[in-house]
Amino acid sequence: MSIAKRNSRLSAIAGALATLAAVPARADWSLLNMPRGVSELSREIYDMHMIMLWICLAIAILTFGAMAVAMIRFRKSRGAVADTRMLHNARLEAAWTIVPVVILIGMAIPSVEKLIKIEDTTGSQLTIKVTGYQWQWHYEYLDSGVAFFSRLARSSDRARQLGSGIDPNTVDNYLLDVDHPLVVPTGTKIRVLLTANDVIHAWWVPAFGMKRDAIPGFINEMWIAVDKDKPGTYRGQCAELCGADHGFMPIVVIAKPKAEFQAWLAQQKAAQS
Amino acid sequence: MAAAEHARDPGQYYFPHGSRLPFYGSVSLFVLMAGAAATLNGAGAGAWVLGLGFVMLCVLFFLWFGTVIHENQAGLYNEQVDRSFRMGMMWFIFSEVMFFAAFFAALFYARQLSVPWLGGEGEKAVTGLLWPDFDAGWPTNGPGALSPRDDGSYEIIPAFGLPAVNTALLLTSGLTITIAHHAMKMGHRGMLKIFLALTFLLGFTFLGVQAREYGHAYHELGLQLGTGIYGSTFFMLTGFHGLHVTVGAIMLVVIWLRCLKGHFTPRQHFAFEAVAWYWHFVDVVWLGLFIFVYWL
Amino acid sequence: MSTAYGSGTAGHVAHHGERPRGLGRWLTTTNHKDIGTMYLVFSLTMFFVGGTLALLIRAELFQPGLQLFNPGFFNQLTTVHALVMVFGAVMPATVGLANWMIPLQIGAADMALPRMNLFSFWLLFFAFVLLISSLFMPGGAPAAGWTLYPPLVLQSGSAFPMAVFSIHLMGASSIMGAINVIVTIINMRAPGMTLLKMPLFTWSWLITAYLLIAVMPVFAGGVTMLLTDYFFKTSFFNAAGGGDPVLFQHVFWFFGHPEVYIMILPAFGIVSEIIPTFSRKPIFGYEAMVYAIASIAFLSFIVWAHHMFTVGMPLAGQLFFTLSTMLIAVPTGVKIFNWTATMWRGSLSFEPPMLFALSFLFLFTIGGFSGLMLAIAPADFQYHDTYFVVAHFHYVLVPGAVFAIMGGVYYWLPKWTGHRYDMELAKWHFWLTTIFVNVLFFPQHFLGLAGMPRRIPDYATQFADWNMVSSIGAFGFGLSQLLFVWLIVKCARGGAPATAGVWDWPHGLEWTVPSPAPYHTFEKAPELK
Numbered sequence A: 001m002s003i004a005k006r007n008s009r010l011s012a013i014a015g016a017l018a019t020l021a022a023v024p025a026r027a028d029w030s031l032l033n034m035p036r037g038v039s040e041l042s043r044e045i046y047d048m049h050m051i052m053l054w055i056c057l058a059i060a061i062l063t064f065g066a067m068a069v070a071m072i073r074f075r076k077s078r079g080a081v082a083d084t085r086m087l088h089n090a091r092l093e094a095a096w097t098i099v100p101v102v103i104l105i106g107m108a109i110p111s112v113e114k115l116i117k118i119e120d121t122t123g124s125q126l127t128i129k130v131t132g133y134q135w136q137w138h139y140e141y142l143d144s145g146v147a148f149f150s151r152l153a154r155s156s157d158r159a160r161q162l163g164s165g166i167d168p169n170t171v172d173n174y175l176l177d178v179d180h181p182l183v184v185p186t187g188t189k190i191r192v193l194l195t196a197n198d199v200i201h202a203w204w205v206p207a208f209g210m211k212r213d214a215i216p217g218f219i220n221e222m223w224i225a226v227d228k229d230k231p232g233t234y235r236g237q238c239a240e241l242c243g244a245d246h247g248f249m250p251i252v253v254i255a256k257p258k259a260e261f262q263a264w265l266a267q268q269k270a271a272q273s
Numbered sequence B: 001m002a003a004a005e006h007a008r009d010p011g012q013y014y015f016p017h018g019s020r021l022p023f024y025g026s027v028s029l030f031v032l033m034a035g036a037a038a039t040l041n042g043a044g045a046g047a048w049v050l051g052l053g054f055v056m057l058c059v060l061f062f063l064w065f066g067t068v069i070h071e072n073q074a075g076l077y078n079e080q081v082d083r084s085f086r087m088g089m090m091w092f093i094f095s096e097v098m099f100f101a102a103f104f105a106a107l108f109y110a111r112q113l114s115v116p117w118l119g120g121e122g123e124k125a126v127t128g129l130l131w132p133d134f135d136a137g138w139p140t141n142g143p144g145a146l147s148p149r150d151d152g153s154y155e156i157i158p159a160f161g162l163p164a165v166n167t168a169l170l171l172t173s174g175l176t177i178t179i180a181h182h183a184m185k186m187g188h189r190g191m192l193k194i195f196l197a198l199t200f201l202l203g204f205t206f207l208g209v210q211a212r213e214y215g216h217a218y219h220e221l222g223l224q225l226g227t228g229i230y231g232s233t234f235f236m237l238t239g240f241h242g243l244h245v246t247v248g249a250i251m252l253v254v255i256w257l258r259c260l261k262g263h264f265t266p267r268q269h270f271a272f273e274a275v276a277w278y279w280h281f282v283d284v285v286w287l288g289l290f291i292f293v294y295w296l
Numbered sequence C: 001m002s003t004a005y006g007s008g009t010a011g012h013v014a015h016h017g018e019r020p021r022g023l024g025r026w027l028t029t030t031n032h033k034d035i036g037t038m039y040l041v042f043s044l045t046m047f048f049v050g051g052t053l054a055l056l057i058r059a060e061l062f063q064p065g066l067q068l069f070n071p072g073f074f075n076q077l078t079t080v081h082a083l084v085m086v087f088g089a090v091m092p093a094t095v096g097l098a099n100w101m102i103p104l105q106i107g108a109a110d111m112a113l114p115r116m117n118l119f120s121f122w123l124l125f126f127a128f129v130l131l132i133s134s135l136f137m138p139g140g141a142p143a144a145g146w147t148l149y150p151p152l153v154l155q156s157g158s159a160f161p162m163a164v165f166s167i168h169l170m171g172a173s174s175i176m177g178a179i180n181v182i183v184t185i186i187n188m189r190a191p192g193m194t195l196l197k198m199p200l201f202t203w204s205w206l207i208t209a210y211l212l213i214a215v216m217p218v219f220a221g222g223v224t225m226l227l228t229d230y231f232f233k234t235s236f237f238n239a240a241g242g243g244d245p246v247l248f249q250h251v252f253w254f255f256g257h258p259e260v261y262i263m264i265l266p267a268f269g270i271v272s273e274i275i276p277t278f279s280r281k282p283i284f285g286y287e288a289m290v291y292a293i294a295s296i297a298f299l300s301f302i303v304w305a306h307h308m309f310t311v312g313m314p315l316a317g318q319l320f321f322t323l324s325t326m327l328i329a330v331p332t333g334v335k336i337f338n339w340t341a342t343m344w345r346g347s348l349s350f351e352p353p354m355l356f357a358l359s360f361l362f363l364f365t366i367g368g369f370s371g372l373m374l375a376i377a378p379a380d381f382q383y384h385d386t387y388f389v390v391a392h393f394h395y396v397l398v399p400g401a402v403f404a405i406m407g408g409v410y411y412w413l414p415k416w417t418g419h420r421y422d423m424e425l426a427k428w429h430f431w432l433t434t435i436f437v438n439v440l441f442f443p444q445h446f447l448g449l450a451g452m453p454r455r456i457p458d459y460a461t462q463f464a465d466w467n468m469v470s471s472i473g474a475f476g477f478g479l480s481q482l483l484f485v486w487l488i489v490k491c492a493r494g495g496a497p498a499t500a501g502v503w504d505w506p507h508g509l510e511w512t513v514p515s516p517a518p519y520h521t522f523e524k525a526p527e528l529k
C-alpha cells in the first residue's frame, strides 16, 4: 500500500510538471479572458461575466475547501472512525438550499437588467442589413442603398488550403481578414438586421459583445454602438456551423469617426451608381 | 425456449431463458431501415430490400406474439408478469403520446409564432420586410405560396364534412370496444365477438373514408404534403394517426381471432385490454386532430 | 469478460443447463448480466471509436492551417464523434450498469421483460452499424453537428436518411430499455424493498428512464420532420412555406437538454454508491438526494431554450429560460453538499472507485459552474458557439459522466468477474486520466473566452498555443485509456478471488451475493430487515 501511495504521488507530481511545462511561454491575459470590448454593451456583458466568474470562484473555494478538509481530516489511514449517526440535518440542508437561491437571485437581477437593455433596439441612427451566404457576408446600408459582399481575404484563402505549404504565421491576420470590410461610424447606435440566404449563420464581433443568428427567411435585430473614442478595426467570425467553409467567413468592421464615415459612405454611393 | 423444461413453481415470475427473436427482430428492422434509406436515395435495389425488411418484420410479429400467446395459454404468466405487461404497454402508449406531441408542437409553433412573424406581426415583426406581400393567417401555405398548382392556390377540407363523419366513426368505435370489454368481463362471448368485430369494421371504414379524403385533397384540392406548412402539418398529423389506426385495427382483428379461438377469460385478458387502451389513445389523438387541424 | 463466470458458479451452471455456449449465447441470452456485459463491452468499443475521431479532430487542431483533412470531412468527424460518444458510449454504459446492478440492488431475479431487454441491445448495435456505415457513403456522413440543424443538415448527401433511421432505431432501443427499467423497479422489488429504501443508483435510473420515455419520441418526431422536409417537400423548417428553421432547434433541445441529464443522473447515482462505501458511513440526506434528482429531472423539461439564446427569441422567452436554468444549480448543489457531508466525519480510504468519485466531485462542479455562466443570457451572447461551451460540456461529460462510469466499473468489476484487480495499475490510470483531462479541456475555456468559435477546422494564429496544449492533453488522455482496457481484460482473465463484500464497508444487496455474481441471483426473493 505504501508503495502504491508513493507511486501515485510520484505520478501526480510528474503530471503536474508536465502541465506546467506545457503552459505556453508567451501567455498573455487577452488570451485567457473575454475582451472588455469597445462598446457599452460589451462592457456590460464583460462585467456580468466577471461577476459570475468571481461568484463561482468564491463558491468553488468554499466547496472545494470543505471537500479537501474532509479528505485530509477524515482519512482512515489517520485513524478516523466513521460517525454513522450523521445521516441528515434538516437545518444544514435547508441552509444549503436557501443560500444558493439567494446567490442566484443576486445574479439574476443584473442579468435581467442588462438583457432588457440589450434587446432595446429603439432610437437607432443607422440601419445595416447583414445577410449570410455560404460563405460570405453581404452588407447593405438601408438608408443609403450602399451594398457589397465581404469575403475571406485572398492571402488567407491561399494559405488555408489543405497542404498549401504556406505558414499561417506569415499571413497578416490569418483567417481574420476580408476583402471589403464593413465600415461603421463611432458613437452611433446602429441597428443591425440579420438574415441569411441559405443556411443559418451567426454574426459576431467579440469587441462589440453581441452575437446573433442570421436565419434564412427571418430577420433578427440587434444593436451595436462603438465608443466615440475607439475608432479602429475589429474582427470576428461566423459563429454558427454553416457548412464546409464555416471557419472561413470572417467579419471585419472598421469604425470611423462620424464625419469620416459620412465621407466614406458618400464615396461608396457615388462609386456604386 | 427451454423454459418449460424445468419444473416451475406456478407462483414464480416467468423469465424466458434465451430467445432468437430479439436478434432476428433487430436484423429485420435493420434491413427495413437500410432498405428505406436506399429507396429514398434512389438506389434500384432499395425497394426490394425494403420489401424484404417488411416481410421479415411481419414474420417477427407473428413469431413474437405467437410465442407470447403460447406461453400465456400454457399458464406460465402469473399476476406479476401480467402487471409488467400492463405497465410496459402504458409507458409505450405514453411514448407514442410524446411522439404526437412533437407534431402538435410544430403545428402550434407555426400558427402562433412563425406564420405571424413572416406576416410582419408579433415580436419578430421585422421579418415582414422580407415578405412584403404575405398576409399571415391560417390556413396558409406560406409566403412562397407553395402548392402543386401553378397559381399557388389550394383548398382545404372543411371540418364538418367527411372529417366529422370520421369523428363519429371513431367515437362510436370507442364505445363498441368498451361494450365488448364489458361483455368480456361478464362472460358474454357472443356480444364480445360482435362488438369487437364492429370496432375494427368501424376502424377500417374510417381508413377508407380517410383514403378517399386524401385522394380528393391530392388530386382536386391542390392540398399535398408540399402545400406549405398547412399541408405539412395536416398530412403528417393525420397520416401518422392513420398509420396508428391501421396498426390498431390489425391488432383488433388479431384479438378478435383469438376470441374466436376461445382465448382469454373474464379475469385474464391483458392482450385485449392493451389493444383497447391503444385504440382509445388513437381515438383521443383524433379528437385533438379534429379540433386543431380541421376545425379551429 | 465471458470466461469469468465459469469457475466459481459450477453449481448454478449445472442447474441451469440451458445457457448456450459460444456466439449463440450472446445472440439469444435474456439474462440481465449477459446483456449488461454486452452493453458495457459495446460502450467501451464505442468510446474508443468516438475517441479516435476526437483524436483526429485534435490532430487537425494541433496547429493552425489545414494539415490533414478537408473542412467538410472535419465537420463529419465532429458530428460522428458526438453522436458516437453520446449515444454509443455514455448512454449504453449506464444502461449496461443498470442491467447488471438494478436487479441485484432491488433483489429481483432479472429484468421484468427479458426478451425486450435483448431487443434493446441488438437494436442499438444495428443502429450504429447504420450510422457508422454512413461515414462511407458518397458525400460522407452528416456534417451539420450532432444538433443536426436545418437547413444545413438538409444539404447532406445519401448518408442523411441513414442517419435519421439510425436515430429512429436508437430511439426505439432507448424507449424499450427505459420501459424495462421502470417496470423492473416498480414491479420486481423484493418484499420490503420500499421505494425509499432503494439504493440511489436505482433511484437515479428510475428517473432517467422517465426522462428517456418522454423525450426520445420527440426527437424521433423531429428527425422525421427533417426527413420529410428533405424528401417529401414538407416545409416544417422552411420559411417560404410558413415554417421556421428555429422550430427544429426547439424540438431538438426539448429532447437534447433532458438528454444531457439522462447522461448525468445515472452518474450521480453511481457516485452516491461509491462515496458512502469508502467513507464507511451511509449517504447523508438520502431523501433530499432523491428529491434533488427528481427536481433536476423536472426542471430539465423547462430550460431547453438556453441553447438558443442567440436565435432571436422574444425577450420574455430569454428571461424565462435564463431564470429556470439557473434554478438547476440548487438541487445540483444539494447533491454536491450532501456528498461532501457524507465524507465529513467519515473514515475515508482512496481505492480507485473513490478516486474517480472524488475527481468527479471537483471537476463536475467546475463544469457546473461554467454551465451556470452560460445560463446568463447576456453573457451567453459572448460564450455561445465558442470553445467555452465545448469546455463546459466536456467537463460535465468526461470528468463528469465518464469518470463516474469508470468509477462504477472499478467499484463493481470484482463483483462481475470474481477477481480483484490490479489496484496499482488502476491508480496509474486514475492519475494520468485526471491530469490529462484537465490539460485537454481546461485551456478550452481560455480559447473560448478569447474568441475561438467551435466547429472550425482551422483557426487564427493567436489561438495556436492553447490548442497545442489541448491536443497534447487529448493524446495523453487517449493513451491512458489503454491502461483501463488492459486492466479490465486482466481482471476478467483472472486474479485473486474477491469476497462477496469486496470492499471494507459494503452496503446493499449486491454485496450479499457471491463474487462473481452467479448467473442467476435472487430466484428466491431475499429477505430485507
Ligand code: HEA
Binding pocket: A056, A059, A063, A099, A100, A101, A103, A104, C147, C260, C261, C263, C264, C306, C307, C308, C325, C326, C328, C329, C330, C332, C333, C334, C336, C364, C365, C366, C367, C368, C369, C370, C371, C372, C373, C374, C375, C376, C380, C383, C384, C385, C389, C392, C393, C396, C397, C400, C401
Ligand atoms: C452531462 C451533461 C451536462 C450537464 C450535467 C450540464 C449541466 C448544465 N448545463 Fe450544460 N451542456 C451540455 C451538457 C451538460 N450540461 C452540453 C452537451 C452542451 C452543449 C450542446 C451543444 O451545443 O452541442 C451544454 C450547453 C449548455 C448551455 C448552452 C450554451 C450555448 O450553447 O451557448 C447552457 C446554457 O445555459 C448550459 C447550462 C448548464 C447548466 C446551468 C447546468 C447545470 O445543471 C449545472 C449545475 C451545477 C452546478 C451549478 C455546480 C454545483 C452546484 C453548487 C456547488 C451549488 C452552489 C452553486 C451556485 C449557487 C452557483 N449548458
Ligand code: HEA
Binding pocket: C047, C048, C049, C050, C051, C052, C054, C055, C057, C058, C078, C079, C081, C082, C083, C085, C086, C090, C144, C145, C146, C147, C390, C394, C397, C398, C402, C440, C454, C455, C456, C457, C474, C475, C476, C477, C478, C479, C481, C482
Ligand atoms: C459523452 C460525450 C463526449 C465525450 C466522452 C467526448 C470526449 C472527447 N471529446 Fe468531444 N464532443 C462531444 C461529446 C463528447 N466528447 C459533443 C456532444 C461535441 C459537440 C459536437 C458538435 O459540435 O456537434 C464534442 C465536440 C468535441 C470537440 C469540438 C469539435 C469542434 O467544435 O469542431 C473536440 C475538440 O477538441 C472534442 C474533443 C474530445 C476529446 C479529445 C475527447 C476525449 O475525452 C476522448 C478520449 C478517448 C479516447 C482518446 C479514446 C481512447 C484511446 C484510444 C483511441 C487509443 C489510441 C490512442 C492513441 C493512439 C493516442 N469533442
Ligand code: CUA
Binding pocket: A132, A133, A135, A200, A201, A202, A238, A239, A240, A241, A242, A243, A245, A246, A247, A249
Ligand atoms: Cu457562416 Cu458559419
Ligand SMILES: [Cu+2]
Binding pocket: C256, C257, C260, C304, C306, C307
Ligand atoms: Cu442544456
